[in-house]
Amino acid sequence: MIKATIDGQAVTVSPQLIEKYSRPGPRYTSYPTAPNWSKNFGPEDFAAQLAKSNAAGRPLSLYFHIPFCDERCTFCACSVVATRRHEVAEPYLTALSGEIGRAASLVDSSRRVSQFHWGGGTPTYLSCEQIEKLWGAIARHFSFADNAEISIEIDPRVTSAEQLKTLRGLGFNRTSLGVQDFNPDVQREAGRIQSFEETKKAVDGCRELKFQSVNIDLVYGLPRQTPKSFEKTLEQVLELNPDRIALFNFAFVPWMHAHQRKISERDLPSGETKLEMFCGAIEVFQDAGFTFIGLDHFAKAGDELTRAQRDKTMYRNFQGYTTQADCDLIGMGVTAISSVDGSFAQNAKKLKDYEETDFEKTLATRAGLKLSTDDLLRQMVIRELFCHQQVQLENFFALFEKERPSLETLAQDGLVELETNGLRVTPLGRLFLRNIGMVFDAYLKPGEGKFSRTV
C-alpha cells in the first residue's frame, strides 16, 4: 500500500489498483494524439489554417525546434539529431530562416507573440553568433507583446555563461534546465552524467542574470532509481530553489527509440515503486511550498501557473502547462508541431526532408488534422481534466452515454466523483489522470501498445 497526502487529503493506493491501471496510454499533450493525424494534411492545408486564423487575430505562441545534441542520452525520447559536428547547425539555420519568412508572410503582422520557446534537442548547441542570427531572423518578422514569456531549454552540461548572457540580452526571460536525477548509478544507466555542481552553476548563472523563472526537469521511473535514491535527488533539487519543476514519468518506448534498448527492463522500477517515488515527490514538493499542477508539474505558491490553476485559466499544449490559453501555436523546425484554429500540423520528421523544403514556395507540413466537432468536444474535456481535474458541461451524460460504464468503474475505484453535469477527479484520481483521459479518447483501440505506460 502506498500512502500519501495530495491536495490536503490522505490517499491510499493498493497494488491491485496499480495492476489494473498500469497500461500503455497517451500523455495527451494533444487530442487527437499524433498517431491519428493524417499524412494527407499538407502545406496548403496548414497555410489555409494560418490564413483563416487571422480573422480571430489571437496572439501567437512560437516554438522553434533545435534538434541537435552532442550525444544521445540513453533514456531520451525527444526528437534528437546527435552529432559533435557542429557545422550541421548552419544549413539548419538557413532552412529555419526560410520557414520563418514563409510562416510570417501568412500571418497578419499586427498579431503579437505572447509566448515563445526554443526547445530540442539542445538549443544551446548553437554558438552565441548562431543564437543571435536565429533571433535576428525571428525579430525581423514577428513582434512581441510587452510581457511575452520568452523561454529556452538549457542543458547545464553544455551551456556557457556567455550563452546565458547572450540569451538574456536578447530578451529571454525563462529557462528550463534538464536534470532528471542526481544519483550517479541512475545517471550511468540513463546515459547522462551531470554533477550537482555544474547544475548549480547554471542555475546561479540564470539568477545572476535575473531570468524571471527557472524550471527544472526531473524524470521518475529511470533504471536503478529507488525511493531512497530519488529522495536525495529531490533534496538536492530543492537546494537549487527552482520556480517550477516538471516531474516526467519515464517514457520507455524502445520500439520507437532503438537507443533505449541499451536499458535493461530488469533495471526499471516496478509500477508500484514508480508510484511510490511520484507520491513521495508530491509530498516533498508540497511541504516545500510548491503546488501540484495538473499531471506532472509543480510551481511555487506565487507563480503565475499556480494562480492560473486556481483561477481555472491554465491551459495545456505541446510544451506542457501554460498560462497562455488563447494563442495560435506555430511550431518551426524539423518535427515541430503547430496548433492553429482547431487544427494540428506537423513538419517533416527527417532533417534532410526538412532542409530540402523550398520555403520560397511552400511549408514543411507532412501530417496534420482539422478537428471535427466531436474531436473539439473531447479535446476540451481532456484538457479540463488535465488542467483543472474537473469538467462541467450541460447534458454531459447524454453526450457521453457510451463512456458512462467506464466512468462508473472509475468512480467505484475512487478515481472520480460523478456529478449531475460532469465529473471531478479525486486526489487519488490525480495519480491516474492519463487513464481517466483515455475514457474520452475515441481513437484509442483496446490493447494499443504504442504508448508508454501510464504508471
Ligand SMILES: C[S@@+](CC[C@H](N)C(=O)[O-])C[C@H]1O[C@@H](n2cnc3c(N)ncnc32)[C@H](O)[C@@H]1O
Ligand atoms: C529537450 S530535453 C531538455 C533540454 C536539454 N536537451 C537537456 O537535456 O537538458 C526535454 C526534457 O524531456 C524529458 N524527457 C526526455 N526523454 C524522456 C523520456 N524518455 N521520458 C520522460 N521524459 C523525458 C527530460 O526531462 C528532458 O529534460
Ligand code: SF4
Ligand atoms: S535529454 Fe536533452 S541532451 Fe539528452 S539526448 Fe535528450 S534532448 Fe539531448
